[in-house]
Amino acid sequence: MTPRPHISIDQTIIPDDARRLGQLKSIAATTLSCDEATRVRRLRVSGAADAFIVGRLLARQRLAEVIGCSPADVVISIDRFGRPSVEGTPLSFNLSHSGRHVVLAVASIPVGIDCQLPDPDLEAGFEETFATQREQWDISSPESIYTLWTRKEAILKCLGTGFHTDPRSIELGDRSAVAVAHPDCSTWTISVRSLQWSHEGRLAVAWRRLPGTPQPMITRTVIDLCNDCHQVSNVERLHAQY
Numbered sequence: 001m002t003p004r005p006h007i008s009i010d011q012t013i014i015p016d017d018a019r020r021l022g023q024l025k026s027i028a029a030t031t032l033s034c035d036e037a038t039r040v041r042r043l044r045v046s047g048a049a050d051a052f053i054v055g056r057l058l059a060r061q062r063l064a065e066v067i068g069c070s071p072a073d074v075v076i077s078i079d080r081f082g083r084p085s086v087e088g089t090p091l092s093f094n095l096s097h098s099g100r101h102v103v104l105a106v107a108s109i110p111v112g113i114d115c116q117l118p119d120p121d122l123e124a125g126f127e128e129t130f131a132t133q134r135e136q137w138d139i140s141s142p143e144s145i146y147t148l149w150t151r152k153e154a155i156l157k158c159l160g161t162g163f164h165t166d167p168r169s170i171e172l173g174d175r176s177a178v179a180v181a182h183p184d185c186s187t188w189t190i191s192v193r194s195l196q197w198s199h200e201g202r203l204a205v206a207w208r209r210l211p212g213t214p215q216p217m218i219t220r221t222v223i224d225l226c227n228d229c230h231q232v233s234n235v236e237r238l239h240a241q242y
C-alpha cells in the first residue's frame with residue numbers, strides 16, 4: 001500500500017526585540033552555510049536579511065529533526081529557478097515570508113507554500129498580471145485577491161519555476177487547480193488548501209497529488225521565536241479534506 005504522504009507546516013513571527021534577534025543571529029553564524037551567510041550580507045532591503053535568517057534557521061531545525069542530524073549539517077542547494085532543496089533525502093521543503101511572518105512547509109512529496117499580508121501597493125495591476133479572465137470575474141473583495149494570490153503562488157512554488165511560469169497559465173477552481181496552458185501541469189492534479197492565518201493574512205499550501213495516492217496528513221505548528229527557548233506554542237493537526 002502507498003504510504004500516506006505528510007506535510008508539516010511551521011509558522012512563526014520574526015522577533016522585533018533587538019536582544020532576541022541578536023541571539024538568533026549568533027545561532028545563524030554557526031548554523032548557516034557559507035552560501036547562506038553570503039546571501040545575508042547581500043540582502044540590503046530592510047528586514048529581508050532577518051526574514052532569510054529566520055526562514056533558514058526554521059527550515060534547518062525542522063529538516064534536521066526529520067533527517068536525524070544537526071541543523072548545520074543539512075545540505076541545502078538551489079536550482080536554476082532559485083528553488084531550494086535538501087540533498088540526500090526525498091524530502092521537499094518550501095518557505096515564504098510576508099512582513100514579519102515566516103512560514104515553512106516540509107513534506108514527503110513536492111510542496112509549495114505562500115503567505116501574504118494585505119498590502120495595497122501590491123494590489124495594483126494584480127488582476128491583469130496574475131488572474132485569468134474567469135478568475136478576474138470571481139474577485140469580489142481584497143480577501144479574494146489574497147486567497148487567489150497565495151493559492152496560485154503556492155502552486156508556482158510547488159512547480160518550482162515561480163514566476164518563470166506565467167501565473168495566468170494556471171486557472172484555479174474553488175478547491176483544486178486546473179492547468180489550462182502550462183505543459184507540466186497537464187499531467188498534474190494539484191490540490192490547494194487555503195488557511196486563514198490571521199484576520200487579514202492568507203496562507204496556502206499546494207502539493208502534487210498523484211492518482212491513487214492517499215491524501216496527505218497535514219500538521220501545523222506555531223513557533224514562538226520571541227521567547228528564549230524555541231517554544232512550540234500551539235500544535236494543531238489538520239486532515240486534508242479532499
Ligand SMILES: CC(C)(COP(=O)(O)OP(=O)(O)OC[C@H]1O[C@@H](n2cnc3c(N)ncnc32)[C@H](O)[C@@H]1OP(=O)(O)O)[C@@H](O)C(=O)NCCC(=O)NCCS
Nearest residue numbers: 052055081082083084095096097114157160161162163164
Ligand atoms: C519563488 C517566488 C514566486 C517567491 O516570491 P516572493 O513572494 O517574493 O517570496 P516568498 O517569500 O513567498 O518566497 C520566497 C522563498 O521561496 C523559495 N523559492 C525561491 N525560488 C523558488 C522557486 N523557483 N520555486 C519554489 N520556491 C522558491 C525560497 O525558499 C525563498 O525563500 P528564501 O530565499 O528565504 O529561502 C519568486 O521569487 C520567483 O518566482 N522567483 C523565481 C523567478 C524570478 O526570480 N523572477 C524574477 C521576477 S519575474
